Amino acid sequence: MDMPRLGFGTYGRTGSEGIAAILSALGAGYRHLDTAQTYDTEREVGEAIRRSGLPRDEVFVTTKVAEHNLGPGQVIPSLERSLAELGLDHVDLALIHWPARAGGPAPEAYLRQIAEARDRGLAWHIGVSNFTIALIEEACSILGAGAILTNQIELNPWFRNRRLADHCASRGIVVTCYEPLARGKVGADPVLQAIARRHGATPEQVALAWELAQGYAAIPTSRSPERIRQNFAAQELDLSPDELAEVDALDRGIRSIDPDWGPDWD
Numbered sequence: 611m612d613m614p615r616l617g618f619g620t621y622g623r624t625g626s627e628g629i630a631a632i633l634s635a636l637g638a639g640y641r642h643l644d645t646a647q648t649y650d651t652e653r654e655v656g657e658a659i660r661r662s663g664l665p666r667d668e669v670f671v672t673t674k675v676a677e678h679n680l681g682p683g684q685v686i687p688s689l690e691r692s693l694a695e696l697g698l699d700h701v702d703l704a705l706i707h708w709p710a711r712a713g714g715p716a717p718e719a720y721l722r723q724i725a726e727a728r729d730r731g732l733a734w735h736i737g738v739s740n741f742t743i744a745l746i747e748e749a750c751s752i753l754g755a756g757a758i759l760t761n762q763i764e765l766n767p768w769f770r771n772r773r774l775a776d777h778c779a780s781r782g783i784v785v786t787c788y789e790p791l792a793r794g795k796v797g798a799d800p801v802l803q804a805i806a807r808r809h810g811a812t813p814e815q816v817a818l819a820w821e822l823a824q825g826y827a828a829i830p831t832s833r834s835p836e837r838i839r840q841n842f843a844a845q846e847l848d849l850s851p852d853e854l855a856e857v858d859a860l861d862r863g864i865r866s867i868d869p870d871w872g873p874d875w876d
């Protein structure tokens with residue numbers, strides 16, 4: 611199954627309210643769910659898929675290997691625990707959530723482990739998240755560019771991340787936008803609001819339509835069934851070349867997720 615370009619993020623979607631939100635997303639038509647070992651939502655994702663009655667092979671499930679599970683011999687057991695939490699026999703995509711911090715395991719060691727997890731059938735595809743251009747190059751030289759399905763990175767109209775996104779595209783690696791709505795804040799942007807008014811849409815839909823028009827994937831989340839449905843409907847919104855250029859010009863270059871142990875960003 612190809613990765614559906616619009617997925618549902620599950621950060622914060624914990625417990626029974628989380629299962630209800632994920633079920634809403636599946637009901638609205640999402641067929642791509644994004645979880646991680648650190649989100650505490652793997653159980654909710656598996657439970658929602660089972661309750662939805664959808665065939666397993668119609669839902670693309672991504673999880674991410676936590677930074678504390680990158681050491682020698684740790685990646686595969688951590689993915690086995692993820693599968694037990696999910697109640698699934700494989701995920702469609704397993705990502706390295708963050709590159710190891712300075713002084714931690716070398717990329718070669720944990721990338722070879724995640725490739726072995728794929729070869730054993732625990733994950734049908736593999737990829738990375740929060741990888742810089744230099745780390746993407748290192749990953750390509752270790753595994754081959756074709757091995758990496760996506761780099762999941764912060765990207766939205768206020769944080770364009772263009773150099774990295776263009777580099778991924780040049781390597782045939784799909785960019786997946788996290789925080790595609792800048793945590794809900796892009797809705798306040800007057801340019802997005804003006805474009806939205808012309809289309810009878812919401813500014814959040816304009817942001818998502820712009821991301822999809824670049825060829826990126828996006829994984830917005832919401833607790834609200836109405837906003838979940840609206841976000842999914844962004845796929846029907848066609849922006850003109852002039853409108854896409856207007857959104858392109860909104861970049862403020864301010865990164866939101868920037869832990870002090872993170873990589874040296876581009």
Ligand SMILES: NC(=O)c1ccc[n+]([C@@H]2O[C@H](COP(=O)([O-])OP(=O)(O)OC[C@H]3O[C@@H](n4cnc5c(N)ncnc54)[C@H](OP(=O)(O)O)[C@@H]3O)[C@@H](O)[C@H]2O)c1
Pocket residue numbers: 618619620621622644645707739740762763787788789790791792793794795797812814815829830831832833834837838840841867
């Ligand atoms: N790889 C990584 O390191 C990484 C880092 C961060 C996130 N992620 C993934 O990316 C997903 C999305 O990122 P995110 O949750 O940080 O940010 P986001 O999707 O950009 O924003 C979510 C916020 O926007 C609000 N919202 C959603 N739709 C809206 C709408 N139509 N109108 C108004 N407000 C709306 C939500 O509030 P309500 O719930 O009240 O609607 C929520 O507070 C996460 O769930 C996670 O799966 C990955």
